[in-house]
Amino acid sequence: MGTPLGDFIRAKRDSIQPESLGLPDRGRRRSPGLRRSDLAARAGISIEYLTRIEQGRDRNPSIAVVNSLADALSLDPSERNHVRYLSKITAGACSGHTQPAPPRRDVRPSVLETLRVLEPGIAMVTNRLGDVLAHTSAFEAVTSGTGLLDADTPNLTRYVFTDARARTFFTDWDDVADEQAFDLWLAPSVDNSEWFTAELAPIAGLDFTRRLNRHVVPQRGVLRLNHPSGCRLELLRETLDLSADAQQLVVFLPADERTAQAVEQLRHRPHGQLRAIS
Template structure:
């Protein structure tokens, strides 16, 4: 049985080309990427110890070892943060949990007031599971016709992986799918992430499970949408972490003049007020 930490280290090792680290070419290999012996040498640990980490048999590497692996793999800042997070949860869980209580869908009044002040901007409150908890009327206009908000309790992750309309709504569906799968690792709790992943996997299939276990740290560029009305939208995302609530306030800003004009047109359609989803 593996572990999230071991899966990530192995995936990164497979993705690194030896020549990118200044290592000599050693002929054809059966598998791509960096040899386990080369990574162990760069990190200053034994091959046996690295094997135990990758296979999930050692779940409590020291901070020094985690940092050494990050250096040896030349991880960027985001990847280093993810490696440290996986080391933390791998050492404290990796056992089966009972189904947890449903997450609270409550949004604090002060956050709702902030959302009201953002009207007529495009904004929503969500969490790492993808639950859309509240949104502005402009967000509803942008999402209109896509199916994203059709459910009584809309969830972006479930929509991306199970609704066929998502593949046409998101111009860069692959990137969005990677983001939603990655964010489950940083869900409000390990238990809630495991429960949600287990519930979603049968409906979402291999597209979901494969992305979840790849541990690809997403770049999160502009969000490009193909609105059902026919217009194309390019939106810049700004995210405010509401850490005490395990929620995020996401604001979407038009990235170009064409998008700004298109959003103005969508806002002109009949729409409701700020919506809170309980």
Template sequence: MGTPLGDFIRTKRDSIQPESLGLPDRGRRRSPGLRRQDLAVRAGISVEYLTRIEQGRDRNPSVAVVNALADALSLSSSERDHLRYLSKITGGECTARPRPEPASRHVRAAVLRTLHLLEPGIAVVSNRLGDILAHTSAYDAVMRGSGLLDAEAPNLTRYVFTDPRARTFFADWDDVADEQAFDMWLAPSVENSEWFRAELAPLAGPDLTWRLNRHIVPQRGALRLSHPTGPQLRLVRETLELPAEAQQLTVFLPEDDQTAQSVEQLHHRPRHGTLRAIS
């Protein structure tokens, strides 16, 4: 039985062409990408040890080995962070953990006050599972009519994978789906991630499952929205991590004048309240 760590290493190895690392072309290969032997040599470990890691038979490689594999695979900074995270949770699979449970939806009062100061900007407090915990009125205006905020406890990941409207609302639905699936690995806790995956997987099906197992670190470019009222919006995202709560405060900035004007018009449509906290 494999592990997330082994799956990620194997996926990255299969995606690398030997020539890109200055290695000779050795002709036809059974599988695409970098040979296991070549990766082992670059990382300074044995082929047998690399095989055990990839197949999940060794779940506790040292920090030095993890860093060596990151160097050998020429991982980006984001990919290195993901590799270290997978190493941590893979090692923890051998120890007893609390049973799966949903993530807390509590937002500190100070965070809510900060969010209020961002009015009339577009901002939201969420976690990596996609739970939408609090937002400004402008966020409500932008998302209004999409269906995202219709639920009593809105969740972006669930919306993306189970609501057909999401595929129209997000102009780059595949990219957004990649982001949300990847972020499930970064849930507030492993227990939260297990709970959410068990709940969502039967509803989302293979669209979610294959993305979870691919471990592709998303680029997170501009967010393009096809608003139900007509305007096309392009929003740049700036995210502030709130590590104590395992939450994020994200601000959305119009990328162009047309988007800014459209957001202004949406914001001035009648709506009660200026800030909504969901608990």
């Protein structure tokens, strides 16, 4: 049985062409990408040890080995952070942890007050599972008619993978789906992620599990939306980490004047007030 760390290393190795690392093309290979022997040599470890890591038989490689593999794979800073995180949760799975469970849904009063200060801006409080825990009225206006907030406990990840309306609402649905799947690795805890993944996988299908196991670090560019009213919106995103709560405050900013005007029009349509969902 594999591990998050082993799966990432194997997927990354398969995605790399030897020529991109200055290695000679040795002809036909049984699998795409970089040979295991070449990666082991670049990382300064044995092929047998690399095989154990990739197959999940060694779940606790040293920090030095993880860093050597990151160097050998030429990972960028975001990928390096991800592989270090995966090594921690892989080691944690080896030592054992509590039963999978949902995360807390309450939002601190001071965070809710921050949302009120941000009115009439577009903002929400969420976690890495995609739970929409609180939001401004402008966020509700921008998502009105899309179905995102229809559930008693709205969840962006579940919406993206199970609601057909999401594929129209998000212009770049594939990118958003990759973002939401990737963020599950950064959930408040391993137990939370396992709980949510087990719940979502049967209804989201193979596309969800494939994206979850790709470990592609998303770029998180401009968020482009097709509002049901006909407005096309382009939003920049600023995410403020509320580390003490394992939550994030996400602020959405119009990327251009056309979007700013459209948001203003949506805000003046009938909609609700600030909501704390718990």
